[in-house]
Amino acid sequence: MRPNCDRCDNQATVHLTEIKGGQKTERHLCENCARSLHMPQAAKELQKLLKSFDPSVTALVKPSRSDTGATCPECGLTWSEFRQRGRFGCAHDYELFAHEVERLLKRIHGSVAYSGKSPRGAGRVGAAPAVDALTTARKALQAAIDAENYEEAARLRDEIAKLGASRLPQSGDGR
């Protein structure tokens, strides 16, 4: 059983251990409270302003601490530009910003596991679907580790293990 947030009744997902003068204090916060405690005032104002673009999306895009400031080599989009407009610039953004995309899609749809048909004519981006899923998950894992988001990392690690396992019979039987 995980603890509830110190400030509200939501489940705590952020756990802070502070050691000050040999005194150890633990704090458990939900995502919302953690953000409101740690976000500088200027960032709050900016976020309010950005919401005016496409509130259905930009309101859901949260500032990411793992945002490395990367620019997509294909289309030139940065994550902070995405936050302003709520629109991707090309298919590669989904992989380049895998960690942020993962969180965003989960917030919008409640899940990220795609279930449905695959196109027959998928090209570059969808050339080898099984490998793709694995590659995308691995990138998301690396990003989660970089962001020290260990809960997310653990979940992705399990998923990668599952994806890897499901491919073994195909590569193992030699046909």
Added chain:
Amino acid sequence: MTARDALPDLKALWLLGQGREQDVVISTRMRLARNLSDFHFKSRFRTGEAQRLEVALREALAEAAPDLRYLRMHELQPTQRDVLFERLLVSAEHVADASPRGVAFSEDGTTSVLVNEEDHLRLQVFAAGLELPRLGTAIDALDDRLAGRVSYAFLERYGYLTSCPTNTGTGLRVSVMLHLPALSFRREAGTRAAEPGIVRVHKAAQRLGLTVRGTHGESSRAEGDFYQISNQVTLGRPPEQAVSDLQEVLNQVVQYERHSRQILMEDDRIRLEDVVWRGWAILRHARRITSREALAHLSALRLGVWLKLIDAVTVPTLQELMVRMRPGHLQHEAGRELAPAERDALRATLIRERLGAK
């Protein structure tokens, strides 16, 4: 080709035909959002890229769906674009845009493909009444034919990649247009059930990840009591499930509206008759009428026909008027642009003539 014959004949339009549960359900629409993997998304097009993509997709469509007629939006007159919008063939965004873009559609308007809208491709199919499974099969077939000719942006993990993350996954949006006059009817103080049923429909839909909106996006009482229910979630569950969930909700809403109509007939018959016959009187005698007012009365007449309170008019005639009275159609028929006051006068004349009045 003249301005007039660029567009299909209104008589062939599916919206004027028969459908299932049509006393409550006006129409069903399904759309798929698709992008090509070897082009940037719209917000990041390079110079000339929109043009190249438009040409490539026009050619792909000519092969994959030779039965569809293709028009370049940017080469049409403003009123022609409005007509396409009023027949639901294109979106408001597609009308307003200025970049190279196109639309392919069938003569009866049941299929349309938007090229260079927010996504490279928006596939749409329509039917009168409630038609979820059949439309699902139709849009799937069109999607497969296109997928054989272009390379879709797709990842096994996220599904179809779209410009906006709210469409990522299946890219499928199912919207069903409903006529809910009894559920919207506000009861007079002192009668039973003070809260209009539509409020409860809103709440129930929200819990199920569906949205209920007026035709123009209103969230409270919609113009003419026409509402749209659509799915929001495109990831995490197979499209078949999204469709069957929606079907279940719709069945309940249809029953709820029918039940409310029955109660209204028992409790408030005179008031109901009054609304219907006043609508009839105004539409047959007005010399100037706005779209909004006309829609309210046409909506009342539609309800009156189903409840057998009036038999002087048929549902197809009402459906036809709801399309023809709109600004684009009025101006297209007149062959020129009209000022709002002129349109109101022309609208009143059109309706009077169609309802057999002088």
